[in-house]
Amino acid sequence: MTDIASLRPGDPESIGGYALTGRIGEGGQGSVYLGTTPSGERVAIKVLRRGLVPPAPGSVASAAPERFQRETEILRRVAPFCTAQVVESGTAAGRPYIVSEYIEGPTLQQSVERDGPLRDARLRRLAVGTMTALTAIHRAGIVHRDFKPSNVLLGRDGPRVIDFGIARALDVSATGSGAIGTPPYMAPEQLDGAPVEPPADLFSWGSTMVFAATGRPPFGMDSLPAVINRILHRDPDLGDLEGDLRDLIAECLAKNPAVRPAARDVLLRLLGAQGRPSGGGDLLSAGTAAASDTPQRATALPVGAPPPGGVYAAPGGPVSTDPGTAVFPTQPDVAAGSRRGLWIGAGVALALVSAALAYIFIPRDVTGPVARPTPSAPSASPVREVTAAPPTPAAESRLPETKTTVYENPDDPVRLTSFMYLGSNESKSYARDTKGEFESTGPYQEPLVSPDGTWMAILPWLKDSIPQPYDQVRLVERSTGREFAVRLTDKPLQNFVPYWSSDGRRLLLTTYEVSPTNQRTSVGFVIVDRDTATSKAVSAPTPGAQANPFMWAPGETSVAQRYLDGNKPGIRIYDLTGKALRTIANVGNPIDYESMFSPAGKFFVTLCPSGYAIACIWDTTTGRRVTTVPVPVKRRVVGWYNDAHLIVTDLSNSPARVTITNLKGKQVRLLAEIPKSEIDGNPYRLIPHYGPNPNN
Known part of the structure; x- marks a missing residue:
């Protein structure tokens, strides 16, 4: 069960038309409340701290709330299976908020700390469920950037991933200057200041799965400099993980993002596909299937990287x-x-x-300082239906x-x-x-x-x-x-x-x-x-x-x-x-x-x-x-x-x-x-x- 605390003095009674009935938690970005809709349905409302959404470069501060709402609109495109679906976003009293589906259940962090690591089928179900969520998130054109045990809820119908895309909505640079994340679960490129793309989520997923299986992240939880040094330069400690799951997690924890498998490749292998999938689907089975004029739908599975040195x-x-x-x-x-x-x-x-x-843009001279x-x-990159004719x-x-x-x-x-x-x-x-x-x-x-x-x-x-x-x-x-x-x-x-x-x-x-x-x-x-x-x-x-x-x-x-x-x-x-x-x-x-x-x-x-x-x-x-x-x-x-x-x-x-x-x-x-x-x-x-x- 999710622990719901009482509202504190100074907490709002309502946000954006949702009545607040309790406090779910609090973190570096803000507070999470339990709310109810006018029809009585429960929702989770994350109210961000003031100042977390600065105005865009070259704009005025009053534009920040509108920009935040535009940025979070894309989060609603993520398929709802295995994620907490985003309902809406807005600002109230100068503070931005995000309303999402309420999932009753503890976080993975709370579950492991209370009941110990997951084993066997429970661990495999967690891996499949969370990777399904990451696949849907990436398919919508979003990078989570803060995947960790406390952002995985263990609901009655399986694990759900939350807080995806918040870093982008907060206008934090994707190139590392002001990186968002929790150090024990951050990818090397997040620490090095390199662009943060979907492979970073695969690294964080691998670290989270090690925590679920062993009770500790693969690069430790002691001093921050020591953790960062291990992430950048040391091999992960995978504990007693074994078999194909150990191999798969090790690939996701590669230092170089270019050699990590894609989310859907990982999902297919978790479901029993052998080796690295080449893209899946039968679009060109037997070499000529797609050449017919029969309408087909492209599976558009990702391209897996071949084994090194092959x-x-x-x-x-x-x-x-x-x-x-x-x-x-x-x-x-x-x-x-x-x-x-x-x-x-x-x-x-x-x-x-x-x-x-x-769209038409009439070229003109650029004068004065270059604004940013x-x-x-x-933007999301939906798969188009392939019409063979x-x-x-x-x-x-x-x-x-x-x-x-x-x-x-x-x-x-x-x-x-x-x-x-x-x-x-x-x-x-x-x-x-x-x-x-x-x-x-x-x-x-x-x-x-x-x-x-x-x-x-x-x-x-x-x-x-x-x-x-x-x-x-x-x-x-x-x-x-x-x-x-x-x-x-x-x-x-x-x-x-x-x-x-x-x-x-x-x-x-x-x-x-x-x-x-x-x-x-x-x-x-x-x-x-x-x-x-x-x-x-x-x-x-x-x-x-x-x-x-x-x-x-x-x-x-x-x-x-x-x-x-x-x-x-x-x-x-x-x-x-x-x-x-x-x-x-x-x-x-x-x-x-x-x-x-x-x-x-x-x-x-x-x-x-x-x-x-x-x-x-x-x-x-x-x-x-x-x-x-x-x-x-x-x-x-x-x-x-x-x-x-x-x-x-x-x-x-x-x-x-x-x-x-x-x-x-x-x-x-x-x-x-x-x-x-x-x-x-x-x-x-x-x-x-x-x-x-x-x-x-």
Whole structure:
């Protein structure tokens, strides 16, 4: 039973229309009360201390309550199983509060301290229930950041996780300056000041499971400096844990977040899956199931990292990883929809970018000090239903000042959001407003909309036009029109090919050295943090990469780049410090400018190493070929329409036909027609960008 204390003198009698009947507990963030709704249902109300929600940078204090309510709104999207569902949030007398489902039962902390550690089936049920909760939390685009025994309630119907996402709502920096957490259960990256992403929750879960099994956390509970030192530098003490659960918890307690398994991988293994799952589902069972035109729903399971040091046989060459590393660390659905444009022919790019409908921002000069953008909660990345037969027919429309025709249907998962002309003497850029109309965003500027549609990155195309001694990108906030100029690399280095992360909080660009004859050679990449308006330049060894760009790898804790070994193209994976982690050799030519990875991250596509008019679909985890897809001889494989279809450009005629093609090679529907003059760059080169369809 949960111990309910009486209200204290000075405690409010009601909060936000809820009558308070008792006090459940108190912590560093505030007090938790038992409340009742007008209909008599019981709820838990967490009232935060004054000052915990500061105004956003550049805003006034009066905006803080509204911002807090916006930040906590996303918490209501978490599936309610195995979590205490958030009902609403607000402020009362200047103090923010969060109302959630009331779960009767002790915390895991209280239970272990009172009755001792959990064993056997009870421990396994706890592990499954809490990992189910973390999977749901991550699937909603939220990182818990404070998973610990006191945030696990042992209800009558099983364990429930509480207080998820509070750190984000409190506007605490996710980069470590002001980290929230309880030291014995914090991940090394939380202590080191590194970005706090879903892998941090896996570390905290592992520590919590050790506490549940042994009665103590794996790195001790003595002095704070000693605990922190052990977390950063020592192996965990797993006590008498044994079997597969011990192995799984040990993997979650890896110091390097890149080698920890994803939440859904852990859940599947707890439920009996053997080894590291490769993504699950039968989307492409027997190599061709998804190629049919029968409607299907994507399972979109995450991509599990292969065993360190493994070597995998792939047609044409081995797939290897460096000892002690793993690749493609992913979280559920994070990779879904993270897309970027590809040049079609000499200069046309047709991209699937994970963005909401593009909105219009008129470029203007940035004057005065650069303000910092308001941090916001990461947007959820729901799994789209994969329709194997895209709807027909589609409405025909013409892009402004072009002869390019696009064909759109209200049920399409994507639609055109912006595009740019690059001509010999002029340039025009356009983006779609909220009514679906295209308006100009300025010459020689490449606009790229964030996945949630609230931000736009504007990248100057002519670097000599930038008066500063460094390259830069401008970030524009849709709701206010504010602009933030972010410094990239010092000249003469130049940065191109931007990719938003799926949560819209980071922007990845490739850094190039440019020769006097305008030949580009990639030398690294830059990651822009939208919330702080700062960037981090990373040098990376890129043998054989030439001008190929970096793109987000599934999970977005690593990046991928095409390379050439002799005449054998492959893929090289790097962590975010520029360390090479893995190569997948001799898989053929990957896509250069569009993301080669499928929306759920399970597969990637290349032009097969053998076969001139064949595309290969590969398993991201194992590097094994799954199936082949016939494509036109004069073609460009642009990317993925959804997990069951590719976008392919047939260049054999004029206008070139951009089609949605299933994985049997059947052209299901026309997506665009581009005249040869606009493909060849005479007089223009056209770079269109696609994003999620807001009407779908």
